[in-house]
Amino acid sequence: MTQKNRIVLQSFYIFNSTLCLKEGEEEKKILFYHPFSADIDTKIRSIGLVEAVIKFTETFNSKEPCNSVHTQKTRQVYLQVEPNFWMVMIVNVPNVSKTKDGTEYNEYQGDEIQDNVYISVLKQMYALFRLLSGTFQSLLDSSGVECLRQCLELFFPKHLLTLKFEHFDVLNIFNGMQYLPLNSITFLNVLCFVNQIQNHFPSIKSTAFMYNDSLIWTGIEPSNFQPIYQYMVTILLPAHVEIELKGGSMPRHSGFFSPSQPLHYCRYVIGPQSLTENSTVGKIPKVYVHSSATNQLEEYYLIVYRGFSSSVILFLDIKTDLTMELFTKLDTYMEPNLTKLGSDIAEYCSSQQIPSLITSVGDSGPRYVFFNNMNLAYKSTIHLDNRQSGNINISHEALKLIADIKSESITNSIFGETVVKTLNDYWVVGKFSNKREFYVAIQHKNANLIEISEEVKKLCDGELKGIFFQT
Template identity: 25%
Template sequence: MSQTKVRHSFSLVKYFVFNTCWGAREGEEHKKLIYYYSKLSTTTSVSLDQKISDIGLAEAVINFGTQFGDISESLHGNKLRFVFHNLSENIWSTICISEPYSVHRSNDDNTHFHEVNDFEISNQFFKLKLESIYRYFCLLNGPIEKLCSQLEREPFLERCSQFFDLFIPHLELLPFNLIELYSSIQYLPLNNTTFMSVQSLLNCVQATDHRIESYIFLYNDKLISSQLSLPDTKTLYNYLTNVIIPEAVKEEINGIANKTRWLQVNMKIYLQSEQTFRSLCLFRSFNGSTIGLVLDKYDPIILQECEALLSSRLTSLTSKLQETVTHLAKQPESKSPNDVSVKDIKFIYINNTNCAQRGNTNCRKLIDSDFSRLIIDVEADLDLLDDENQMFELIGKNTNDTWLVANRCDMRTLFAILNHKNANLIEASDMIDALEKGHLKNIFFGV
């Protein structure tokens, strides 16, 4: 009997934020709600009783877990899954997703049945997604508990709604964006001459006014230089490359005439290192460079002086950066001792010391769900190790006969998938060693 199988992936159903300290009295449970989004609300409104029921369920599971000394991270049902994330002592966010499933249909009598694949994706992916959303919230609004203490209830709810209404309805779960999930950074390697040209321009801009506290400089989605702290750099970098710059590129494709322009002026951002807000002004050239100036206090006169300098020099500097990117793309592909091309190996390298991430596949739009799921699952297991500097190596075979290799040492991790089914364990290990020597020299200092 022949069958047709149709797979349905997971999807967002609900997202809500609530405060466990609010609405403590019976009949006032609805006051716990800070924000609520439902995919069904686009067609029919969600009743207040349903919102209260969802919050009550989440709070009950969380309280049940704390009775045993640990916070429950998720609740699995037959078709839905709830994943919880603690934003502050009393404020929680929850995402509800539909479990992935397959529909098997008989081609003979047209009967069909559903098979739920609840182990297709782990809770770690949704926890990372919730953390990513909150990082953006903190960047634009500051910590939620601080905002809650400073504002009255209604202004606070309005600020939260303004942010979440921009992000949640358009939240993309697929394809996987590992850069955003792990708040990583992709750096652009430069030769000494080009890097000095970049620093010379940035130093000249910063010297125009003492109120320019720091800067960040990107070429397309690669980071070149930043004076911000590492936590602030990775958050702002991800916000720019995943939210601001893609919209700017769309405008340029549609025919923006100016060679240089201000993308954002006096954009308020919260810096964790200083625990205060600063003014961010973004200047961009049409061919790919974006400079973010962090000002102690916004003043239009500062921007006029900076624009005069940047307009004359940024375009030519961007051309040099384009030459560097073109040169890197033309580098010959290496071969392993077993004559296996690097294109037969998918790898992603994560350096937790500087939040760098790189690979020979698009880490922002990873279509290979098997590879990305393995990375997320193994990375979660590695985080359970007591010592981050402890050396770890995993070599195993996947269900489709591809080899998975994971190496960690010195807070650096390499994940690789080898599409060479006839290789044995020793050959798979040798091929990954050849990859490290050819493309990732000296990444494991302790080995």
């Protein structure tokens, strides 16, 4: 009998070696350490070992610092997120308890943890922190090291609890966004709506529009909007939808309007909780969005308004005077428009019967992941949801193989193809064309390479016609 343990976080820390000016002050370089309960000697030794590894490996390749260390029982992943600032994640290597000749032993499975996946997770963690608080260096320069430590201690303990280490996979590498395709009329209505908002309210510098977890429009470049999208779908919307469901599919939010007024199905997710009972707008968060034009972070107030499964994300000038009058005017303008738009989008989505070559869940039909590096769009029939809950449609081995193909692919190559056959009769194909990537997993015992190529071509034509260009 075998029993396999899960991948769990052993430690996570952030340090800056330049904060330690002389021997005996090693504690000063520690900015954040999880678990907090670890004694100071353990923290100093752990960071000292990482510093030694990084320094030693620089003698072999100074341009590409060490990013991981493999041991039998742990996997250590390093990432320099800013000059002199390092984030380190250490997870246990899963093992299977086995018995042979009456003796029990552990068999460690290091190939279960893929470096490129966990490095991507560190990048996402940093991007989310930077979105909500700014860069480490800017906090250090403006407020001092103690303020930086406080910000890290406020953010990371809660965020670490949300991570599902055993379910990380190739989606973390892509870190893409789901787009919702609409017909031309509905999409133009959305575009007209967001443009009119900005025209009516000059303090709004940019706008984005989402329907459930899918993006329809953003005025911010996709690469810069990516952390905001992840914040919406992983943190903000799940908590709000849970509240909505407790009150029914279309609840009337009590306290938002008086009982004598008509039903009001739209409200601020980030903004005033009530426009009638409160005299203050409450705490409105600031976000720091990278600008490709200036190559710097630009600071905005973030407002999110939601109704009928639609979310309007507003980025307000940081100099804006946030008054109740402003939020009331925004609500008065957006509510009737969002009510109609949300209903139109829902009606369009329910009326669509998109033909698909993908058969029912649980069968052995082809599954695929598509990713477009140009707009960071992804589409997956391998994952049954985008919550990374382990709800996948193919074998774990095939899913890891896709991440391996992604890692081995030549990023500068315009065209290419990789085909791999596994021992359990899975064919995994990776195709690269015009900065688009297409990965297919097919379980077919007696197929040959020609048959698999034809099936992949048929899948491209049927599912991604006009999106993925084959050679």
